[in-house]
Amino acid sequence: MHAEIPLVDLDALHAEIAAELNEAWHRVTATNHFVGGALVEKFEAEWAAYCGVSDCVGVSDGTAALKLALQALGIGPGDEVIVPANTFIATWEAVTAVGARPVAVDVDPATLLITGEAVMAAVTSRTAAVIAVHLYGQPVDMDAINNVGRRVGIAVIEDAAQAHGATWRGRRAGGLGDIGCFSFYPSKNLGALGDAGAVTTNRTDIAERIRSLSNHGRIPTLPDRHILQGHNHRLDALQAALLSVKLPHLDRWNRARTRIADRYREHFLDSAVDTIAISPAAVSSHHLAVVLVDDRDEVRHGLNSQGIRTGVHYAVPCHLQPAFAALQQAPMPVAELAADCILSLPIFPHMTTTQVDRVAAAIKALAQTRVPIGAAAASVATAISSSMVAASPLLEQPK
Numbered sequence: 210m211h212a213e214i215p216l217v218d219l220d221a222l223h224a225e226i227a228a229e230l231n232e233a234w235h236r237v238t239a240t241n242h243f244v245g246g247a248l249v250e251k252f253e254a255e256w257a258a259y260c261g262v263s264d265c266v267g268v269s270d271g272t273a274a275l276k277l278a279l280q281a282l283g284i285g286p287g288d289e290v291i292v293p294a295n296t297f298i299a300t301w302e303a304v305t306a307v308g309a310r311p312v313a314v315d316v317d318p319a320t321l322l323i324t325g326e327a328v329m330a331a332v333t334s335r336t337a338a339v340i341a342v343h344l345y346g347q348p349v350d351m352d353a354i355n356n357v358g359r360r361v362g363i364a365v366i367e368d369a370a371q372a373h374g375a376t377w378r379g380r381r382a383g384g385l386g387d388i389g390c391f392s393f394y395p396s397k398n399l400g401a402l403g404d405a406g407a408v409t410t411n412r413t414d415i416a417e418r419i420r421s422l423s424n425h426g427r428i429p430t431l432p433d434r435h436i437l438q439g440h441n442h443r444l445d446a447l448q449a450a451l452l453s454v455k456l457p458h459l460d461r462w463n464r465a466r467t468r469i470a471d472r473y474r475e476h477f478l479d480s481a482v483d484t485i486a487i488s489p490a491a492v493s494s495h496h497l498a499v500v501l502v503d504d505r506d507e508v509r510h511g512l513n514s515q516g517i518r519t520g521v522h523y524a525v526p527c528h529l530q531p532a533f534a535a536l537q538q539a540p541m542p543v544a545e546l547a548a549d550c551i552l553s554l555p556i557f558p559h560m561t562t563t564q565v566d567r568v569a570a571a572i573k574a575l576a577q578t579r580v581p582i583g584a585a586a587a588s589v590a591t592a593i594s595s596s597m598v599a600a601s602p603l604l605e606q607p608k
């Protein structure tokens with residue numbers, strides 16, 4: 210029997226930098242300064258520079274980053290926020306956490322990302338923002354989303370929790386909209402050794418508001434006054450120090466992911482395994498290696514019995530999750546079709562070529578017929594999106 214191939218394996222990654230990680234731990238215990246402080250400020254400056262923005266605020270996790278972004282923009286009850294139907298549940302939770310209403314849009318069948326057209330069609334007089342989720346690591350078409358944002362006057366928030374280092378027309382995720390939100394959950398491309406997150410922006414006023422909201426509504430000049438009703442969503446010094454150790458390696462690790470994704474793609478040419486299209490304007494961070502297969506659960510079971518662990522991101526679109534059933538969203542045919550066919554294959558920077566080839570051979574042997582999602586979903590989506598555009602209450606039709 211072959212050895213197991215996990216979905217994500219951080220053993221080799223952490224072994225590679227073990228001495229540096231230990232040294233960071235000692236640096237933090239030497240200062241006994243565990244929340245905020247110089248090490249947090251250092252990482253914030255490094256992450257702002259990496260993302261090409263003026264400001265970064267380290268926060269407790271990615272969900273907090275999204276909530277704080279919405280709250281800092283003054284979004285709350287009565288407001289609508291446009292979100293993809295298929296994303297991690299945190300994107301939606303952040304919207305309801307501030308009292309606003311998530312409005313689902315369906316995704317492009319080739320990329321499984323939202324489009325400017327679909328967002329435009331979902332805008333109403335109550336829309337306050339759109340959250341563009343760079344799902345699986347590929348940036349959304351931010352030219353199109355920013356155009357909609359400017360045209361109708363809504364904020365553009367990036368959920369870049371899977372897109373560390375990904376680019377759109379050469380500019381990094383996190384600096385492509387009004388506010389970028391990152392998670393440094395351990396398995397993300399840049400992962401802490403616990404929960405951590407960050408907000409990035411070129412708007413210093415927003416950054417200051419988020420910094421205050423994340424620290425009980427305090428402002429530095431009046432530490433005894435709580436100006437805003439805030440939270441405890443601060444970043445730990447230890448996590449910041451560990452992230453500073455990992456950051457110089459991120460681009461190399463992302464290049465390794467790209468080599469793996471490219472090798473999968475080559476394997477799947479002329480096979481019954483469909484891959485997700487990457488726009489020529491995008492460089493993906495390849496957070497996940499998602500393919501589309503017919504009889505997904507059976508294929509998944511077959512891989513599992515050979516020791517190949519896979520994931521499904523995500524098995525149930527957010528608008529169909531029990532937690533959000535009361536919102537009564539419209540059907541989302543592409544997201545719903547995709548949810549039945551998507552399968553996330555093992556990908557992590559230290560995955561070997563032998564492992565990639567073994568996964569590819571195994572899934573090619575198991576996947577017999579091509580999944581019809583490309584064609585089927587495209588026709589359904591076109592029908593739906595043209596009826597949505599016709600029904601759009603506020604706007605002239607996009608060209």
Ligand SMILES: *Cc1c(COP(=O)(O)O)cnc(C)c1O
Binds near residue numbers: 272296297299371391
């Ligand atoms: C991981 C993730 C989040 C949430 O991040 P946490 O740090 O776990 O709160 C949000 N959105 C997406 C798309 C994610 O993948």
